[in-house]
Amino acid sequence: MSSPVTGRTSGHGGTVKDQEIAAEQRYVDTAYERLEEMRADAQAMIREGYRQSLAGTKGSLVDRDAMVHQAALRAQALDVADDGLVFGRLDLAARDATGGPGGPGEPGGPGGDEGDATGGGDRPGRVENGREVRYIGRIGVRTRDHDSLVIDWRAPAAEDFYRATPEDPRGVVRRRVLHSRGHAVVDLEDDLLDPEASEGLTVVGDGAFIASLARAREGAMRDIVATIQREQDEVIRAPADGTVLVRGAPGTGKTAVALHRVAYLLFRHRRRFGSRGVLVVGPNPRFTAYIERVLPSLGEGSATLRSLGDLVDGATATAHDAPALARLKGAEPMAAVLRRAVTDHAPGAPDELRVVFKGVVVRLDRARLDKVRAEAHRRSRGSVNAARGRAAELLLDALWERFADLGGPDAPESAEAEATGLWSAILAADGLAAIDEAESGTSANGSRGGGRPSGNGDGTRGRFDARVREQRAFTDFLVAWWPIRRPADVLRSLGDPDRLRRAAGRDLDGDAVRALAASWARALPDEGPPALTYQDVALLDELDALLGSPPRPSRRRAPAEGDPYVVDGVNILTGEEVADETWEPEMRELTTSIERVERSRRVDDGVVEERPEYAHIVVDEAQDLSPMQWRMLGRRGRQASWTVVEDPAQSAWEDLAAAREAMDAALGGDPPASRGRSRRGRPKRPAKAAPRRARHEYELTTNYRNSTEIAAVSARVLALALPEARPARAVRTSGIDPVVRVVAENGLAASARAAAEELLGRVEGTIGVIVPLPPAEPASESAGEADGQTALSFDMEPSAPSDVEPSGPAWTPAVRDRLADGLPERVQVLDVLEAKGLEFDAAVIVAPETVAAQSPRGLRVLYVAVSRATQHLTVLTADPRWRTTLLPG
Numbered sequence: 001m002s003s004p005v006t007g008r009t010s011g012h013g014g015t016v017k018d019q020e021i022a023a024e025q026r027y028v029d030t031a032y033e034r035l036e037e038m039r040a041d042a043q044a045m046i047r048e049g050y051r052q053s054l055a056g057t058k059g060s061l062v063d064r065d066a067m068v069h070q071a072a073l074r075a076q077a078l079d080v081a082d083d084g085l086v087f088g089r090l091d092l093a094a095r096d097a098t099g100g101p102g103g104p105g106e107p108g109g110p111g112g113d114e115g116d117a118t119g120g121g122d123r124p125g126r127v128e129n130g131r132e133v134r135y136i137g138r139i140g141v142r143t144r145d146h147d148s149l150v151i152d153w154r155a156p157a158a159e160d161f162y163r164a165t166p167e168d169p170r171g172v173v174r175r176r177v178l179h180s181r182g183h184a185v186v187d188l189e190d191d192l193l194d195p196e197a198s199e200g201l202t203v204v205g206d207g208a209f210i211a212s213l214a215r216a217r218e219g220a221m222r223d224i225v226a227t228i229q230r231e232q233d234e235v236i237r238a239p240a241d242g243t244v245l246v247r248g249a250p251g252t253g254k255t256a257v258a259l260h261r262v263a264y265l266l267f268r269h270r271r272r273f274g275s276r277g278v279l280v281v282g283p284n285p286r287f288t289a290y291i292e293r294v295l296p297s298l299g300e301g302s303a304t305l306r307s308l309g310d311l312v313d314g315a316t317a318t319a320h321d322a323p324a325l326a327r328l329k330g331a332e333p334m335a336a337v338l339r340r341a342v343t344d345h346a347p348g349a350p351d352e353l354r355v356v357f358k359g360v361v362v363r364l365d366r367a368r369l370d371k372v373r374a375e376a377h378r379r380s381r382g383s384v385n386a387a388r389g390r391a392a393e394l395l396l397d398a399l400w401e402r403f404a405d406l407g408g409p410d411a412p413e414s415a416e417a418e419a420t421g422l423w424s425a426i427l428a429a430d431g432l433a434a435i436d437e438a439e440s441g442t443s444a445n446g447s448r449g450g451g452r453p454s455g456n457g458d459g460t461r462g463r464f465d466a467r468v469r470e471q472r473a474f475t476d477f478l479v480a481w482w483p484i485r486r487p488a489d490v491l492r493s494l495g496d497p498d499r500l501r502r503a504a505g506r507d508l509d510g511d512a513v514r515a516l517a518a519s520w521a522r523a524l525p526d527e528g529p530p531a532l533t534y535q536d537v538a539l540l541d542e543l544d545a546l547l548g549s550p551p552r553p554s555r556r557r558a559p560a561e562g563d564p565y566v567v568d569g570v571n572i573l574t575g576e577e578v579a580d581e582t583w584e585p586e587m588r589e590l591t592t593s594i595e596r597v598e599r600s601r602r603v604d605d606g607v608v609e610e611r612p613e614y615a616h617i618v619v620d621e622a623q624d625l626s627p628m629q630w631r632m633l634g635r636r637g638r639q640a641s642w643t644v645v646e647d648p649a650q651s652a653w654e655d656l657a658a659a660r661e662a663m664d665a666a667l668g669g670d671p672p673a674s675r676g677r678s679r680r681g682r683p684k685r686p687a688k689a690a691p692r693r694a695r696h697e698y699e700l701t702t703n704y705r706n707s708t709e710i711a712a713v714s715a716r717v718l719a720l721a722l723p724e725a726r727p728a729r730a731v732r733t734s735g736i737d738p739v740v741r742v743v744a745e746n747g748l749a750a751s752a753r754a755a756a757e758e759l760l761g762r763v764e765g766t767i768g769v770i771v772p773l774p775p776a777e778p779a780s781e782s783a784g785e786a787d788g789q790t791a792l793s794f795d796m797e798p799s800a801p802s803d804v805e806p807s808g809p810a811w812t813p814a815v816r817d818r819l820a821d822g823l824p825e826r827v828q829v830l831d832v833l834e835a836k837g838l839e840f841d842a843a844v845i846v847a848p849e850t851v852a853a854q855s856p857r858g859l860r861v862l863y864v865a866v867s868r869a870t871q872h873l874t875v876l877t878a879d880p881r882w883r884t885t886l887l888p889g
């Protein structure tokens, strides 16, 4: 922004600026008075809605609900606008002052597919000294006569406020930013964009924008609606379809811009995005807590904010995997491993099926059962849990085949009676209660569903099927052999190395199998709460997609008469509860324990939850997503448009190319749980994949967070981590030099504590103490080494002190807790991955040597850490070479 005239005495008391502030205050007061009236109108509408309900008709209740809902939304938006309602003013060149349609940025309500009275009016701004003047604010405000008092920042008429530059003034002569506290205007800052046309205009200001960047951070991100910059505005108002991909270095406003874009999309396309929902995904809960106030402060409370660790209902990540293990869990081949896992023999499933027909005992052994299971999976197009019915049919086919092999069809009809006795004996031997003979005899409806031919046509096959399906040994077997499984059950079962080895095929080597199995055995103990990692959550989601829910009943309906698969009012094939008139409480006695477990599971079963899909998904810190995490997101946005923000230079993920491929599939709408793989092992692109969606790419280039002094340090780390990358341009100089202190290895924690205490006296706002990751679990380290990647060494530029061993204490959560103990809340102690996306007034970076050496991407992780602070940066190291690495001279 330009450097305008400031602070001259006017001669009428106060400075020119004071007079300008007073004039603006009068206008702002008028806008607030009108806001108050609008509030009263909204409240009156709510009361009217309730009054209508007293009329008591059904129609009036519906009207009331709609009216009350609308009025409540409006009242909420008006409340949000109360703080800093008006923040901008544009004075347009005289030629636009006629106010006729067609002038640049003609004011209007929200465009797109939705009208909304808060758009700011369909009349132009008012005329002052022959120029059109537009006031820009958080929401649109009109007079009772529908003249525009304030234009909503998202309306087309507000665009010039953000886009006009001296090179391209777009008809704007002067742009004014009003800084307010509550209802009071406290400061102004002007930009003169077209000096030629500025006659009679006062220009004041003193760099308040830059000064505002240095304000103390309160621990929560704030909206930037008054100071959005042109390149940022282009992203915010980018097309609503396809994908908007935003790149930029730390502090360039990627997160802020993505959130303002959500507010913009919800305003301009409320019907489309409001009803089907917007999902904002961040790296961890600390981050979502940090940004959660921004959208409500813009009047948008409807977006769903989730971290990658809590996207799956019923599962919450509490830790990060060590890098080597994260790489294994996050890689695309894991999809094939999980697919094999869900098609494997379920844990505890019986190895043999025995039924009796016409006195002949028919058996299927493990080998035959495995064949049937493989066939059932091959033929089922839906999810595994839904395929129990098909499995039952294939079992009957296999049994019939065996029966035929045994010469069964030639056995005399009279043998059937003998069978009953034999059958009872078998049941007793298995410890199962006998079936109710009377019930079993009634249902000889041998024809199977789906229009399949019934056996050999003479009816014997039909009777065979009917009799077998009635047998408890068959139904009990089915329930145990093809259980309804939950994602966590399957992942827990992979804690068994033998089972995981079977599922691994050629996708994992022996060390990887051992490391992964150990990790899941730890994470999902048989007893006690799970301790899932971020990557585990994506795997649970993959499993959920594979297992799916059993077919859900749309309504309770009466069972088909004598349906043998209905046991105690529950269809055991589908899990469907059916109203069975003949059901007697005593029948409970016949329920086997397997069924009881089955049923109790069904009640709290995670798999029956619907996975929501969204109309728009925002992915922040996208550079860190693994392929498996992209698949998880892709399932939530098959029809969505996307905003993806990232900085590849900050990526902790090693195989960016594979992650890119997975991202493309997710954004392109490819069904991520695509069945099968091509011979080369890459996932098959389904024949009818959705067309590639339009992609709009943007780059943000100005660093609004770091002082130039801190930016210089982070640029040095960037040069080591990624020599070809360009740092962003920092715009604010603080005069505060970063500090690098060399301390004894065993004194790192104590020095960190002392540094935090010292900084408490220097900054008003937040302090982040950023420490290395906790040590890797032993099994995961061995996995890394097995892949030719030692967890503790990597390639580094010669100028970086690369040959040191990581130093200091093991940075466990307990060590961190001790470090934070007794310090005020504005001090946060967190590890380098938790610090992603956050910012602090002051940051203490502990043991850069350890951070850099902890993973193959360690230098990039360090780059993230050193770019968190706005004012003070203190680095504590046990290796003196880091001083010269980080500081010039």
Ligand SMILES: Nc1ncnc2c1ncn2[C@@H]1O[C@H](COP(=O)(O)OP(=O)(O)OP(=O)(O)O)[C@@H](O)[C@H]1O
Pocket (backbone or CB within 6 Å): 213, 221, 222, 223, 224, 227, 228, 229, 232, 248, 249, 250, 251, 252, 253, 254, 255, 256, 257, 647, 704, 705, 836, 837, 838, 839, 867
């Ligand atoms: N136009 C602006 N006006 C005022 N403040 C801004 C502006 N743009 C960004 N900021 C501020 O700069 C800081 C950094 O923004 P943000 O966190 O969005 O950056 P980022 O690019 O997402 O960073 P990182 O990559 O480190 O996560 C925030 O405090 C934000 O409010």
